[in-house]
Amino acid sequence: MSTVAQISQELKGTTYVIHMTGEIDVSNLPELEGAVNPLVSDTSANSFILDCNGLEFIDSKVVGYMAYLYSTLSRSQKKLMIVGANSTISDILTLVGLNSIIPIFPTTEEALKSLNQT
């Protein structure tokens, strides 16, 4: 059974964590874009984490948006990371090769820790 997507965001230090749950596809992608795009130009943040805990499904349009987000953030030397992806999401990201450009971590804490190490 499909679940309605919920998107929220919080600022942890200089990292925006975008929490996504449910199913996100072309029909509700604008909600994700509406939540994330205004934050991209925020100079108080230098990294973004897409928290996929509770995210059940994404389609190719969402993958395309993640690639776009990666490109946009890279241009302003900001980082993008993905955390908490279940096996379905992880398979999709791996299949198209996004995992080779966007680091994927099991948890937000580990992602934040990797930032501190760099």
Add this chain to the structure above:
Amino acid sequence: MKFIRENLINKALLLFAVLVTVVGVVGIILNRMEIQSVSLNLFLAVLILIFVLILVVFILDVIVPISRVHKQMVNLLTGKNYKKIEPTTIDEIGVITHFFNEITHDLEKISYDIKERRRMSSELDIAAQIQKDVLPKEAPEAPGLDVVAKTRAAAEVGGDTFDFLLSPDGNQLFVYIGDVTGHGVPAGLIMMMVDTLVTAMVYRGVNNGRDLIVNTNNLLTPRISSRLFMTSVMLRWDKNAQKMYYTGAGHEHVLVYHKKDESVEAIRSGGIALGMIPDVNQIAQEKEIPLEIGDSVVLYTDGITEAKNNTGEMYGVEGLLESLKKHGYRPSAESIFDNLTRDFSNFVGEYVQVDDITMIVIKYLGKDAATAKIKLEVSTDEAQVERKSKLWGWS
């Protein structure tokens, strides 16, 4: 007819008031002129005048406006030129006039929309034909290989593609499959770009899959939105060495049937989708697929593995692998293809196709085997009717 009746009564009363006034004034004048009586003829003349005036008012207020509206309605219904009518009265006829103007305005808009839709549909047909023309109709000779490839678009224009290209020296055969994000015209435009780029590069002498993927990506990425991308697998068949290589660009698995132990293998294509990042030089890799005589390789797009049945269950790579395990032993690529698609069609049943689907089956027959020309088919569906698996003609 409330407003018409009231209008006529008001005008009759006005006429009557005017008449009374005129009679009064005439009476006063006659009295001053000391004329004692008026002839009957004069009385009748005045009466006739009143009726004539009422008739004129009726004709001007009712008959003329109705005949104007009627004339334009007849023109509309008989397909002649009609024109907008300016309402002259605020009554039922005015309402009918206004209604006529609104209806004809809407009709003109609908008529324009229909013409525009026909024009767009015609252009889509042309685009679909151009796209079909780009897909290969004949394939180069491929000694040692038996190949069947088919594609079917979910809309007029599709985002799936495949091609067979022979290197200028004739030693390398490239077989590739591609799937652009989504489907329809945007996907079709990108598919055309990639086809053109790959073809041009092969003819210019790029002779390995990795360089084709890297160079195609370098040229494609700056020219498209980073939200759009194309996943692909590029196979290279070295005719002399009888070896198969693959380079992945974030595509679905490469499926291999091993005749020796009747096993199946799903190899991750690896790499990253074309158009995602400007440089894939560090990511793209060409690897060998060790093949023995009787082995088969299957390339497909996610329209097959993500197809659902009536209960919402996806076919998945598992479904395709299971089917390949059952039918991979068959002697020709065509018989394997037909059985794979029959199993697929049986699974999805009446579920309507929502994505483009493409599949390529390659069977390695050995260098000395008599080889037929590669069989190609671009499925066409002239009626563009609802796409159910039973209508696909794949089984």
